[in-house]
Every structure is written in structure tokens, then in C-alpha cells.
Amino acid sequence: MKRLPPLTSLQAFEAVSRHMSIKMAAEELSLTPTAISHRLKTLETQLGISLFHRLTRSLKLTAEGEILSPFVSDAFSQLNQGVAQLSMDEIEGELVVTTTRSFAWSWLSPRLPKFSRLYPQLDVKVIASDSVLDFARYSVDISIRYTDTPDPSAHAAWVLDDFVTPVCARKLSSKIKTPEDLLSRDMVEYEWLGFEDGDPNWQAWFASAGVPACQIRPIAHFSDEIMCIEAAIDNRAVALVSVIAASREIERGRIAAPIPQVLKDRSYYLVCPVERARTGKIKAFQDWLLSEADLFRDSAYGQQFMPQG
Known part of the structure; x- marks a missing residue:
């Protein structure tokens, strides 16, 4: 040999x-x-x-x-x-999770204390990035990715479907009764890294709301969804954003979604290397994350903004 x-x-x-x-x-x-x-x-x-x-x-x-x-x-x-x-059954040490900035900010970070109370021996590190980070190069254990086509060579578990809807300052919402009312307002649009033709935009949302074809010119396009939400909070513009990203500020009463019309966007998947999927800490995090996603979908907010089936 x-x-x-x-x-x-x-x-x-x-x-x-x-x-x-x-x-x-x-x-x-x-x-x-x-x-x-x-x-x-x-x-x-x-x-x-x-x-x-x-x-x-x-x-x-x-x-x-x-x-x-x-x-x-x-x-x-x-x-x-x-x-x-x-080390399949070891649930200790460091757990490195990467996901988009808006998902980390609005949805994941407010819920992480619950996970930490369940597994105090795990030190969770979140890398918020709109770029897809290489697992080995950045020592990442789990990636929560925004996609419709998770890597077929990796382990992937569906977490949440996402939708977009217009949001505005709370005090402005009472003046917006129909989709047409938005046409006279300043609008901003979110174009993330990797934004493609066919991804939701104002033109597509108005079409889905039954508004005849019209010229839509947002006053700005932001690469950061948090900037769009802040523009709505400050009453500078109406923003077309993810219902997941907007959920915390809507529930706090700082912004509102005046028109009950959503448009399907991509989905969130938990992704990790196949050979790591059964390790104790990854399995524990996946089980917890999917349970939290179920609670969110079944909540009053989820029932209102996230069509099922």
C-alpha cells in the first residue's frame, strides 16, 4: 500500500x-x-x-x-x-452565533437572557453581520441565515418566514387609512447586502396592495434595516421593513404598521456544519430557538403579521 x-x-x-x-x-x-x-x-x-x-x-x-x-x-x-x-453531550464553553444585524438587534438579543438562564455554563457570543461568515475562518458554531435556499451540504433547520410591511411613527399612523395615503409621504427602502431583483420593494408592495402602477421614488435607500426603522421612529419617513425586524418597536408603541398588508420575503434558517449538528450545545440552542420561533408565530403579533401556510 x-x-x-x-x-x-x-x-x-x-x-x-x-x-x-x-x-x-x-x-x-x-x-x-x-x-x-x-x-x-x-x-x-x-x-x-x-x-x-x-x-x-x-x-x-x-x-x-x-x-x-x-x-x-x-x-x-x-x-x-x-x-x-x-463532545456531543457537553453543553458548556463558548457558543458563537452569527446572524443579520437586524435579526440580532430586534429579535434574538432580547430573547437570549432566557437561553442563558437555561444554560448558564454556556457563553454565547453573537456576531451581527449581513455577510455570510465562513464557519471555520471565524470559529462560528451556528449561523442564522436569511435565505430561501440554505446550503444543501450543511445542516439547516427552518426558523421563521419573513414578510415586509410599511411602518411609520405612531402619531402619523392615524392619518394613513389606505395604501394610496402613503403616496404623498416620504418613503425609505431597505436594500441589504445581496439585495436582488425580485426582492420586496415599494413598487412590489404597492402592486400587492392593489394600487395601480405608479412611479415610486424613495427619498433614500439604506443598507441597514435599523436605519430604516429609526427613520420611521423619528417621523422622517415611512419605511418598508421586515415584520420581524420591526416587531420590538411596534410592540413598544414607538412605530405602527398602518396598513395590514404584508409581502413575503425570505426566511431564517439555523445552519451549521453537518458534523456539528448533534453536539450538545448546538442541539440545545436549536431546540430553544425553534421553541421561541413557535411562540413568536403563535403570538398575537405573529398571527397578525405572519400568514400561516
Whole structure:
């Protein structure tokens, strides 16, 4: 049987072939790019083949690299799964969760004290970012992602469907009786990182409310949903935002949703690597999160703003 190459060289190859970047692989493995390049060279020398085409500003797997890559990836996935099983029942230490800024601010953070009381031995760290963070590179355990298509190679559990609706300052809401009443008001629109054609906007919302095609010109587009909600709180504009993101301020009475018309947006999913899904701390957080999501959906607020089925 042919002797296997060093595990460190195979690990470097797996990370580089996944990221297609020596720099990103080096950051993930806490090594220098030079060390990664050396390990790749060791692997290629022992195998007697080239695994990458080294282009001017990028890498591309050779035919041999394409053959080897899935085997090495599967092997490390199995190793990670085995290691994870050793600590499957441990519910302690640090739990790193990442999600969008608005979900962290409006929905998750107000509920986290309940989880901490259930599991005081867990130190929960929340990274609020509208970018999708790499699990290994940022040492993330769980990602609560805003998507309609969760990564099929990862473990994913549906949390909540989201919808958008107009919100405004409480004192303004009494003056808005119909969708047409909004046309004379200043409006702001949320366009997050990754916003695409077909995502909800004012034009689509008015169409769903039965208002004939009209020229809609928001006074501003914000990349941060919290800025849109603050514009509504300050009575600077009517904002088209997520009913989940707006829930805390609506329940506090600082803003109102004057027109009972919602438009479907994306959904939130809990996502984590498959090999980590059964670890004690991730399972505990998932069970708690889905229970909180059920309570929210079944609440008076959820019944009003989140159509079921």
C-alpha cells in the first residue's frame, strides 16, 4: 500500500481547494501563506503530480486535483464528525452565533437572557453581520441565515418566514387609512447586502396592495434595516421593513404598521456544519430557538403579521 502523505499537507490542500485561496486557507489554519505553499509543494512532490494551476491572480485545480479534492474533503469531514461526537453531550464553553444585524438587534438579543438562564455554563457570543461568515475562518458554531435556499451540504433547520410591511411613527399612523395615503409621504427602502431583483420593494408592495402602477421614488435607500426603522421612529419617513425586524418597536408603541398588508420575503434558517449538528450545545440552542420561533408565530403579533401556510 502506498504511504499516505502527511496529514498537515492534506489539510492544507483541503483548505486551499475549498477557498481557492492560499491566503484564506492560511487564515483558517492560523499559518502563514508561505507555510501553506510549502505544505502544498510537499504533497505535490510526494504524489509526483501538480494539483493546482497557479494563475496570475488565482488558483485552479488540475484534473488530478479535481479527482483528489472530494476524497480529502470527505475524509476531513468524517474526522471532524468523529471529534464532534466525543463532545456531543457537553453543553458548556463558548457558543458563537452569527446572524443579520437586524435579526440580532430586534429579535434574538432580547430573547437570549432566557437561553442563558437555561444554560448558564454556556457563553454565547453573537456576531451581527449581513455577510455570510465562513464557519471555520471565524470559529462560528451556528449561523442564522436569511435565505430561501440554505446550503444543501450543511445542516439547516427552518426558523421563521419573513414578510415586509410599511411602518411609520405612531402619531402619523392615524392619518394613513389606505395604501394610496402613503403616496404623498416620504418613503425609505431597505436594500441589504445581496439585495436582488425580485426582492420586496415599494413598487412590489404597492402592486400587492392593489394600487395601480405608479412611479415610486424613495427619498433614500439604506443598507441597514435599523436605519430604516429609526427613520420611521423619528417621523422622517415611512419605511418598508421586515415584520420581524420591526416587531420590538411596534410592540413598544414607538412605530405602527398602518396598513395590514404584508409581502413575503425570505426566511431564517439555523445552519451549521453537518458534523456539528448533534453536539450538545448546538442541539440545545436549536431546540430553544425553534421553541421561541413557535411562540413568536403563535403570538398575537405573529398571527397578525405572519400568514400561516
